[in-house]
Amino acid sequence: xxxGIDVGGTNTDAVAMQAGTVLAEYKHSTTxxxxxxxxxxxxxxxxxxxxxxxVTAVMIGTTHFTNAVAQARDLLPxxxxxxGLPATKELPPLTAWPxxxxxxxxxxxxxxxxxxxxxxREIAPLDxxxxxxxxxxxxxxxxxxxxxxxxxxxxNDEMEHEAAEILKGLVPDAAISLSSEVGRLGxxxxxxxxxxxxxxxxxxxxxxxxxxxxxxxxxxxxPVYVSQNDGTLMNLEYVERYPVNTFASxxxxxxxxxxxxxxxxxxxxxxIGGTTSDIGILQGGFPREAGKAIVSIGGVRTNFRMPDxxxxxxxxxxxxxxxxxxxxxxxxxGYRLAKRALVFGGDTFTATDAAVAMGRADIGRPENVDRVDxxxxxxxxxxxxxxxxxxxxxxxxxxxxxxxVVVGGGGILLPDTLPGLSxxxxxxxFAVANAIGATIAQVSGTVDQLFSIDSHLxxxxxxxxxxxxxxxxxxxxxxxxxxxxxxDVEERALAxxxxxxxxxxxxxxxxxxxxxS
Amino acid sequence: MRQIxxxxxxxxxxxxxxxxxxxxxxxYIGKLLAKAAVAEHGPVKVVDLEEVPGDAVVVSAAMxxxxxxxxxxxxxxxxxxxxxxxxxxxxxxEVTHIVPLEIGGLNSxxxxxxxxxxxxxxxxxxxxxxxxPEVQMVLPxxxxxxxxxxxxxxxxxxxxxxxxxxxxxxxRIVRASLVEMGCVTMxxxxxxxxxxxxxxxxxxxxxxxxxxGSVVRRARAKHSDAVAAVTxxxxxRELFRGKVLDVNRRTERGFARAEIKITGFGESAGQVFTLxxxxxHIVISDESQILAxxxxxxxxxxxxxxxxxxxxxxxxxxxxxxxxxxxxDRWRSEGGLAVVGPxxxxxxxxxxxxx
Numbered sequence: 075x076x077x078g079i080d081v082g083g084t085n086t087d088a089v090a091m092q093a094g095t096v097l098a099e100y101k102h103s104t105t106x107x108x109x110x111x112x113x114x115x116x117x118x119x120x121x122x123x124x125x126x127x128x129v130t131a132v133m134i135g136t137t138h139f140t141n142a143v144a145q146a147r148d149l150l151p152x153x154x155x156x157x158g159l160p161a162t163k164e165l166p167p168l169t170a171w172p173x174x175x176x177x178x179x180x181x182x183x184x185x186x187x188x189x190x191x192x193x194x195r196e197i198a199p200l201d202x203x204x205x206x207x208x209x210x211x212x213x214x215x216x217x218x219x220x221x222x223x224x225x226x227x228x229x230n231d232e233m234e235h236e237a238a239e240i241l242k243g244l245v246p247d248a249a250i251s252l253s254s255e256v257g258r259l260g261x262x263x264x265x266x267x268x269x270x271x272x273x274x275x276x277x278x279x280x281x282x283x284x285x286x287x288x289x290x291x292x293x294x295x296x297p298v299y300v301s302q303n304d305g306t307l308m309n310l311e312y313v314e315r316y317p318v319n320t321f322a323s324x325x326x327x328x329x330x331x332x333x334x335x336x337x338x339x340x341x342x343x344x345x346i347g348g349t350t351s352d353i354g355i356l357q358g359g360f361p362r363e364a365g366k367a368i369v370s371i372g373g374v375r376t377n378f379r380m381p382d383x384x385x386x387x388x389x390x391x392x393x394x395x396x397x398x399x400x401x402x403x404x405x406x407x408g409y410r411l412a413k414r415a416l417v418f419g420g421d422t423f424t425a426t427d428a429a430v431a432m433g434r435a436d437i438g439r440p441e442n443v444d445r446v447d448x449x450x451x452x453x454x455x456x457x458x459x460x461x462x463x464x465x466x467x468x469x470x471x472x473x474x475x476x477x478x479v480v481v482g483g484g485g486i487l488l489p490d491t492l493p494g495l496s497x498x499x500x501x502x503x504f505a506v507a508n509a510i511g512a513t514i515a516q517v518s519g520t521v522d523q524l525f526s527i528d529s530h531l532x533x534x535x536x537x538x539x540x541x542x543x544x545x546x547x548x549x550x551x552x553x554x555x556x557x558x559x560x561x562d563v564e565e566r567a568l569a570x571x572x573x574x575x576x577x578x579x580x581x582x583x584x585x586x587x588x589x590x591s
Numbered sequence: 592m593r594q595i596x597x598x599x600x601x602x603x604x605x606x607x608x609x610x611x612x613x614x615x616x617x618x619y620i621g622k623l624l625a626k627a628a629v630a631e632h633g634p635v636k637v638v639d640l641e642e643v644p645g646d647a648v649v650v651s652a653a654m655x656x657x658x659x660x661x662x663x664x665x666x667x668x669x670x671x672x673x674x675x676x677x678x679x680x681x682x683x684x685e686v687t688h689i690v691p692l693e694i695g696g697l698n699s700x701x702x703x704x705x706x707x708x709x710x711x712x713x714x715x716x717x718x719x720x721x722x723x724p725e726v727q728m729v730l731p732x733x734x735x736x737x738x739x740x741x742x743x744x745x746x747x748x749x750x751x752x753x754x755x756x757x758x759x760x761x762x763r764i765v766r767a768s769l770v771e772m773g774c775v776t777m778x779x780x781x782x783x784x785x786x787x788x789x790x791x792x793x794x795x796x797x798x799x800x801x802x803x804g805s806v807v808r809r810a811r812a813k814h815s816d817a818v819a820a821v822t823x824x825x826x827x828r829e830l831f832r833g834k835v836l837d838v839n840r841r842t843e844r845g846f847a848r849a850e851i852k853i854t855g856f857g858e859s860a861g862q863v864f865t866l867x868x869x870x871x872h873i874v875i876s877d878e879s880q881i882l883a884x885x886x887x888x889x890x891x892x893x894x895x896x897x898x899x900x901x902x903x904x905x906x907x908x909x910x911x912x913x914x915x916x917x918x919x920d921r922w923r924s925e926g927g928l929a930v931v932g933p934x935x936x937x938x939x940x941x942x943x944x945x946x
Contacts, residue, residue, distance in 0.1 A: 161746035161773075164668030165623055191773040192660050197747070225664050261663045262620075399814060468834065468910050566840060566903070575774070577659070 075128045076588070077294075078513030079115050080135040080327060080506075081108060087509040088115040090123035094334075098122035099506045108138060109284030116292035126293035130588040133512040135301040135327045138281055139274050139317045143175070143372045149273040150219040151180035153212045153248075155241070156265065157188030157224035157233050161197050167223070167265055172373035179273045182217055184208045188233050189225030192575055193526035197225060200233055202240060209244035220245070221272040223253035223265040229523045249275035255316055258522040259577070263377035270371060271318035278317035282310045297588070299552075303378055305330045305361055305511065306518035306583065309552060321371060324508060326381045328481070329354045329361045331511030335501030336479040342466045342495065345507075346484030348391040349406040351462060354383040355469045358561050360583070362469075384465050390484035391415070392425040394454045401450070401457045402428075416442045425487050428454040435486035455487065463492040470494070481507045517586060519547025519558075522579045537563065537578055544582040553584025592642060592712070594634040595703070595797065600625055602804025607699030608899035609803050609821060610796075612888040614871035615696015615722030616658025617901065624666065625700045628707035635703055636712045638688070640794050643714055647785030648684055650675070651718065652702040653692040655726065655743070655765055656775035659903070661697070664773060667746040671705045671777040674750060677742035678779045681752050690714040690788055692729060692781070694796035695722025695871075696901075701777065716792035718781070720919045721888050723931055724870045726765065727758035730919070731781055733926045734791040741765065741780030745772035793919045807897040817897020818912040821890075827916030828945060830875060830882055831859035832894050835909045849902050853911065866891070866913065868902040873936045875913060883915040883945030884938070886922035886931040890914050915945040 075097065079088040081104060088100040098119045105111035112134070120126055142148050154167035167183045168176055186204050189197040212220065220241055224233045231254035238250045251272040257264035289298055299307040302319040305326035313320065332343045339359040345352040355362045361381035370376070387404030391411040394402055402425050407414040414420035416427040417438030428451040429435045431443040443451075466478060475496040480488055481504040490498060503510060521544045525536035541560055548558045562581040595603070604618040629635065643649070652671060654661065679686050689709075691702040694717040706713035718729035726738055738761040744750035749772060755761035761780070769776040783791070806824050810817035822829045837852040851866040864882075867874045872889035875882045883889055891900045894910040905911070921927050923944065929935070932942050 158664070160667050160748060162665040162667065164627055165620070165665045169623055169627070189664070191664070192657075193773075195773075197664070197773070259659075259663050261665055262623075469908060575657070575660075 076131045078133045078509040080508035087506045089509045090119045091513045109288045112288040129294045129296045132298045135512040146174045146178045149178040152272040153182045153217045153220045155184045159187045190230045205240045213245045219272040219275045220250045221268040227254040260377045266374045267376040274317040282314045301512045307515045326361045327508045327511030331507035332479040332481045336499040342478040344480045346482040349389040351386045351388045390426045394423045401454045429486045467494045517551040517553045518583045519544045520581045540578040540580045544580040548582040548584045554587045558584035603800045606800030606803030611696035611722040612871045613902045621697040621700025625703045628704040632707040635706045638712045643785040645786040647687045649688045649788045651690045651692045651781040652705045652779045653698045654701045656769045660774040670744040673744035674742040674779040681740045691717040693719045715797045716794045717796040720793040726762035728931045731791040732758045738780045743776045743778045822914045825916035827914045830913045831855045832912045881943045884933045884943045886918040888916040
């Protein structure tokens with residue numbers, strides 16, 4: 075039996091699952107103290123589902139770290155060390171950071187010799203004496219978090235490791251974050267994410283200790299994993315070092331959970347809440363990643379692997395009125411739906427009221443909407459259908475019709491069919507789709523590197539090498555080797571240079587050992 | 592004479608992306624570099640062509656190489672100054688003005704950085720009116736103005752001045768060198784007089800880019816149709832709106848080529864269009880005929896935001912609007928087409944004017 079817990083900003087959800095069946099589910103408002111909230115969820119779930127000894131793994135999804143950055147609180151001052159001189163000098167670390175976050179991490183910037191060219195040559199050798207001076211300064215300032223970024227480290231991470239050794243020797247208590255573990259090509263974005271990661275070092279230790287404690291107190295001795303932004307898992311030791319990878323894991327979990335409930339690996343997921351609808355696409359069981367890959371976190375540009383999700387201002391609480399750009403939204407009564415909607419005795423004509431008026435749902439007091447303008451209600455629902463169908467169509471990965479899985483309380487706004495979709499599925503347990511997504515998650519390994527193609531390294535051999543590396547990374551992350559499969563291979567030649575540089579992205583995914591043993 | 596402030600740089604970055612016609616590199620890093628240069632050296636004076644004295648000593652500046660590499664290996668900062676100094680020393684005379692080579696994409700910003708750093712006025716005019724991939728694809732080539740002597744420098748501190756027999760040779764020599772230099776180099780070349788600059792440039796490149804950027808910004812603020820606004824502003828023609836069906840990328844003769852299939856929406860529903868790109872968009876056709884080609888600007892915009900979408904960003908599912916805007920008349924001449932017509936990009940057909 076596995077237990078999945080999703081600690082959101084508002085609610086903490088949990089499920090126990092075995093062999094694809096939900097044994098128990100739990101929903102409660104999130105507690106300020108993460109550890110006691112997880113403990114309550116575990117004990118409540120186990121009371122229903124069985125013995126702590128039967129638990130083989132616990133998966134946790136959390137917005138704890140995202141919230142800390144969004145509010146610029148509990149962050150450590152960071153030494154931002156970059157290896158790239160003589161290149162990169164013009165735009166030092168922390169360029170274009172918003173003031174509040176910049177203040178929180180301080181202005182401790184060190185640009186040093188090193189880094190690689192696109193083809194693996196060194197820009198300049200690592201200067202050990204220079205790094206020793208940097209380490210002394212960091213120690214003198216009593217900074218305990220270091221973000222280390224080397225040019226082209228996604229292609230060659232040797233220098234980051236070598237520099238980390240030197241710094242560690244002189245600042246032994248520092249937590250060192252390596253950019254090659256955090257992001258992909260795009261120096262500023264990767265460096266930004268690495269600095270954010272370093273600033274979370276203390277919080278990460280506190281949080282993971284809280285997780286361990288809660289799980290131990292609940293009598294569970296199984297391994298604990300945390301969801302990351304691509305819908306796969308990392309172990310607690312890794313979260314302790316790389317908490318930034320938990321960012322935006324929520325949408326990925328919700329999509330994976332929805333897909334699991336519907337039984338489809340290739341489908342659209344429509345999550346309709348009170349104010350917005352989030353629409354994404356699952357491809358081979360995983361959320362499709364955003365193409366532009368520029369994601370702002372607290373106003374800082376990063377290049378995380380993020381699910382490609384489009385949000386529309388349509389929800390159960392959206393206000394229906396003539397005159398705006400659309401009949402429905404963007405204004406919503408939000409969490410006050412239970413007071414303000416007509417069917418709940420309120421005075422506001424919401425999308426939920428339209429659905430009840432047209433007989434799509436039986437909620438509250440349907441007689442309250444007897445006298446609303448039925449033509450308006452019908453047009454409002456039609457407008458919702460069109461906008462959601464258009465967005466799904468925009469997101470689809472092939473021209474073929476695919477099923478859509480509808481989760482969230484606002485699912486009643488949709489009819490039974492939509493153009494371009496083979497069917498609409500409204501599964502059971504949809505309210506805890508997030509926790510289910512965490513529970514069923516697998517582990518992954520990714521590679522995003524530039525390869526210099528010549529007579530020694532053909533294109534085919536470069537792809538084969540990247541594929542091997544990705545598979546090995548998945549195994550390192552805890553996957554059973556015989557379950558690892560390659561889910562994505564993308565090659566792209568560099569523009570404006572003769573055709574010897576090829577950027578290859580490969581992603582491998584495997585099942586956790588507990589499932590297969 | 593006027594000054595370009597930081598807000599206007601934002602608009603210019605968006606406009607320059609549109610004028611990149613699918614290529615030219617994302618101006619984001621260029622914008623940060625320009626801001627850094629202004630913060631350190633103060634604002635840049637921008638002059639119109641008419642303000643440039645006939646005997647002015649004008650040189651052009653640009654980044655040559657892979658924008659994808661530059662977003663990882665950021666510039667050192669003074670390579671462009673090094674190239675400038677090398678050329679000035681070779682010329683044996685003081686340079687008085689800087690002129691952009693290419694307004695499309697990232698290179699809208701590089702001459703701006705140089706002008707800030709060396710304190711020279713920047714001419715509001717460029718050699719392309721868009722983005723093209725090679726050094727010889729500039730109006731000065733048509734006027735017989737040599738790119739040489741041309742200086743180039745890298746982030747290690749290497750620099751060189753070349754004397755090429757023609758502008759295509761300048762391209763070949765610098766392109767081969769820049770791969771060794773790590774795929775990014777800053778060039779300063781095309782020394783010419785103010786009189787020559789007036790003849791072989793397209794005026795008001797910054798004003799055009801800035802206006803385009805503000806058209807997009809204002810349309811978005813009003814939730815009105817940014818694509819239509821851009822099309823109108825460029826005196827262009829909207830070809831279709833649609834969704835990318837398939838992207839086939841391959842490397843051929845040293846260029847990243849892509850063939851992109853787009854299915855039409857609305858008035859174009861049921862039609863499939865083929866966009867052929869080689870860094871920039873080169874040819875757009877429907878199932879029966881060619882709709883437009885270089886040297887006109889084939890532009891792809893995000894249908895919702897009006898933001899430019901580059902060849903490298905296009906992927907399945909992207910909703911794009913495709914429009915064509917007229918290039919400078921000189922590109923449409925026989926001499927112009929011999930430098931930047933479809934045949935120069937390996938296509939076996941003549942220029943198809945779209946507007």
